[in-house]
Amino acid sequence: MPKQLPDHFPRTISQYVPSMEMAADVINGRWSGSLGAPAAADADGILNDKSATGSAQTYTSSDFETTFDGGSSSLTSTVGMLDATFGRCLTMVGTAGSNHVVTVTGRDYLGQIMSEAITLSGTSTIYGEKAFKYVDTIAAASGASGDTFDVGWDDRLGLPYAARRILEWYEDDVAIAVGEGQIPVVAIDCVSADTVFGVNNNAGFVTRMDTVVNIATQSGATALTVEVGGTAVAGLSVTIAASAAIGSLDTGSATDDHGATSKIGSNAAIEVVSDGGTATTGTADALISVTQGVFFIDADGTTATTTTGDPRGTVQPHTACNGSVEFEVVAQINDAQMHGVAQA
Numbered sequence: 001m002p003k004q005l006p007d008h009f010p011r012t013i014s015q016y017v018p019s020m021e022m023a024a025d026v027i028n029g030r031w032s033g034s035l036g037a038p039a040a041a042d043a044d045g046i047l048n049d050k051s052a053t054g055s056a057q058t059y060t061s062s063d064f065e066t067t068f069d070g071g072s073s074s075l076t077s078t079v080g081m082l083d084a085t086f087g088r089c090l091t092m093v094g095t096a097g098s099n100h101v102v103t104v105t106g107r108d109y110l111g112q113i114m115s116e117a118i119t120l121s122g123t124s125t126i127y128g129e130k131a132f133k134y135v136d137t138i139a140a141a142s143g144a145s146g147d148t149f150d151v152g153w154d155d156r157l158g159l160p161y162a163a164r165r166i167l168e169w170y171e172d173d174v175a176i177a178v179g180e181g182q183i184p185v186v187a188i189d190c191v192s193a194d195t196v197f198g199v200n201n202n203a204g205f206v207t208r209m210d211t212v213v214n215i216a217t218q219s220g221a222t223a224l225t226v227e228v229g230g231t232a233v234a235g236l237s238v239t240i241a242a243s244a245a246i247g248s249l250d251t252g253s254a255t256d257d258h259g260a261t262s263k264i265g266s267n268a269a270i271e272v273v274s275d276g277g278t279a280t281t282g283t284a285d286a287l288i289s290v291t292q293g294v295f296f297i298d299a300d301g302t303t304a305t306t307t308t309g310d311p312r313g314t315v316q317p318h319t320a321c322n323g324s325v326e327f328e329v330v331a332q333i334n335d336a337q338m339h340g341v342a343q344a
Contacts, residue, residue, distance in 0.1 A: 011078070011134055014111040020338040026161060029335050032168075035157050035315075036085035037326040039075050042067070043091055043125070044150035046135060052100045052120065054145040059138045068135075080106065080135045084321075087131035087158035089258070089314060093150050094120035100143035103306060104151070109133040109158065114343035117306035120149055127258045129297070129309045131158025154258055156316040161333045162299035162340035163313040168330035169293050171319055177202045178293040185272045187214075190222035190240055190282035194274040200290055203266040203318045206233050206254055208289040213240060213248040213282065220278025226254075226288060227271040234261045240277075240284055256297075259316060264290060293318055299334060304344035311340030 006025070009015060025031060046068050051057055061069060061079045070079035082088050086109045092102055098120040105115045108131065116130045120143075138151055169176045185198040188211075209226055217240055225237040235255030241248070254262050264270060272286050295316040300309030317327055334340075 009109050009111060011107060011111055016110045016112045016339050016342060018339070018342065019336070021335055023161070023338055026333050026335060026338065029333055030167065030330055031161050031333050032330040033160065033328065034085060035327040035329060036083065037324055038084040038088060038157065038321040039323040040321055041091070041153060041155050043093060043152040045152040046090070047138060047149070047151040049148045049150065050140070052094060052098055052140040052143060052147040052149050055142050057140045060136070082133055082135070082153055084157050085109070086160050087133035089131055089154045089156040090116070090118070090128040091125055091152050091154050092118050092120060092128070093125045094122060095147045095149070096122050097144045098122060098147035098149060100147070100149070101141040102149065102151070103139045103141070104128070104132065104135060105137045105139070106132045106135040108343060109160070110339065112343040115306045125260065127154060129314070131156070131310050131312070131314055133158070155321045156258055156314045157327065158310065158314055159312045159331060161312055161331070161338045162301070163296070163331040164298055164334055165332040166294055166296045166315060166329060167332055169317070170328040171317065171325050173328070176293040181290045181292050183270055183288040183290065185270070185286040185288060188224060188272050188274050188284050188286060189276070190217050190274060190279045190284060191276060193276040196272050198270050198272070198288065200264050200268050200270050201266060202290070202292040204264060204290040204292040205259055205295040205318070206236065206262045206264055206270070206288060207291050208254065209236055209238055209252050209272070210287045211238050211240065211250045211284045213244045213246055213284050215281060215283040216246050217242060217244045217279045217282030219280040222277035222279050222282065223275045224284065224286065225273050227273055228261065228264045228268070231261055240279070240282065242279065244282065259295065263318060299340050301337070301341055304341050306344060308344070311343060
């Protein structure tokens with residue numbers, strides 16, 4: 001008798017199962033399947049230039065863009081439905097001075113009602129961490145007057161079950177390397193402004209830098225930053241302290257900006273830039289970590305709120321979504337709570 005795999009997820013019925021331990025499509029703690037071929041990211045695909053003022057504003061499906069309203073030009077035939085199989089993360093951006101808390105309420109692919117609160121910060125793109133399948137309402141709290149904001153979607157995709165690890169990744173049936181790679185960058189000068197290069201083997205996302213001093217520093221500190229294509233990886237810097245001894249270790253981690261600055265191609269150069277600081281002696285070596293193929297955030301098992309992560313985890317492919325490339329995955333699943341914690 002063939003297995004009956006789930007493929008019907010009504011919008012208005014929650015199919016969430018607490019403490020779920022079995023599913024026909026999870027075998028030995030592994031799920032394999034397709035995440036679909038989602039359309040390209042669109043920063044204003046849901047709302048475009050909507051008002052955010054000193055009083056609260058609420059937007060519903062009648063305010064959605066035509067590519068999201070279920071009409072003839074929409075990506076899908078259903079109002080407010082995102083086209084990734086298990087949902088995808090949202091993005092927001094405001095105008096200068098915008099500081100409003102914007103709360104999105106919708107549903108996940110199981111039909112659970114879910115909400116996420118995202119705080120605008122001027123013209124910076126702010127990334128959501130929860131995978132929405134449907135968006136119902138978007139409420140902008142009171143804040144600075146005279147602002148507008150956009151809401152769209154990103155390349156980060158939802159998963160059907162609470163994932164612990166990505167084991168395999170395929171794009172149009174072609175296997176893509178996953179795991180962690182490391183790039184050594186040696187003999188970085190702490191005395192004068194210096195740029196030292198390394199070479200990345202497999203495409204991925206820069207996540208971390210570990211440094212070790214191999215000639216002791218004297219008199220002053222030195223800041224080391226990581227750049228890809230001349231652009232600094234957000235958040236990724238290390239300060240080598242004044243009078244750091246040989247063997248001194250430091251670590252820095254990149255900000256998760258959904259690949260805006262951290263994405264790096266295969267056989268691509270990566271740079272460690274020294275500002276020279278005020279040190280009179282010293283050099284350091286660095287080891288840069290790259291998550292290959294995809295950027296994976298595992299399931300958030302804490303009690304869900306409007307600011308916690310996705311209860312099943314999310315994954316962002318290095319290859320941008322374009323409506324054509326189909327993404328397939330093999331993931332290790334938490335088979336004690338397969339649907340994750342309940343949404344909030």
